[in-house]
Amino acid sequence: MPGPYGYTVWFICTLLEASVVVCAVKKNAFRRYLLLNTYMAVSVVADIARYNILSHYGYVSKEYLYFYYYSDALLTVALYLALISLFVQVFKELSAEKFVILGACLLLTGTSLFSYLVIQQSTGRLLTRFVVELSQNLYFVGLVLTYVLWGAILKLRETRAQLVQLVLSLGIYFSLFAANYAIRNLYPAASGISISLLQFLGCFLPLAWAYAFWRIPEDARLAPATLAVIPR
């Protein structure tokens, strides 16, 4: 059962997710970043539904366990789609959206197939194992794709400050989660700390996106080449 810390972080995270949508609507960025905002809105709905199931059936119930992992897999796919929408924004001027979408569909299918191949040997609860495996693999694929997107931003000299901040914060988020999953696999004994850390890390993305929508004007520009760790 989550303690006062768990509930507080959960509540703050839900509030931050809702604030992303509110900030985007207020700053007329909702439609421009439709999939990002849809992901945040779906996260709020999932959090509320999770809380309802938790309070009705309890923390150790099958209902909560299944709902948690299945909704998590759906949210990861939604975040993957949000990332692809950022790719589309960057590659729009090259009229390469169709190739980006086709590539993203192929990669998603490939990741799903790989996840299935990994778990096919296990007996029982095949679908549950599949959704857990898919979430983990998608986080790593998301991290690699964000890095590719960051490379494309530098190469194409994309200057939209809001877009740059959205991509960089997504990169930090994906890498934190991928590192967390890796630590859990390497040190299963640290799983408890890792899960509470995961909740805390979950607040970073909505916080950074709300900041980007609220504080960075749509027409703000910056030179991404100056932001790169290795000068280009």
Place this chain on the structure above:
Amino acid sequence: MMAAVILICSVVLMLQFFISYCRSLIAACAKEPLPIEVQEVTGIVRTASAEDFSRVVQLLKLCPERPEDRSSLRAVGAYYHFLGFVRSTVALAVPSLKSWADGERAQCSYFAAVALGRRIAFSRDLLAQQMLP
């Protein structure tokens, strides 16, 4: 083995994204001129030094907080401390990193000074609102 590779890749990429993200926050303020009162209080006119950061942060703590700049100040504060760590460890082996870290830390100080200017203006607005009948 695979988990260890993922962990190393994630940490390296996370550091790259974190540095670029903090730089993007700093870049947004880099061209903003400092108000006269901030120049007088901090002694920073055009360029700040790496050591100014902790002094400016002390001054920031004296002003009422602005919710808008809380998260960015935390991120830049973490970046400043990370650079301090790099300066006192890795830079001992790679001396060119020391001047790079100092330059970055100086920009963090300038960012904090800009935030101080905004907080002073915010406090002034608050005071003006309270003075109104």
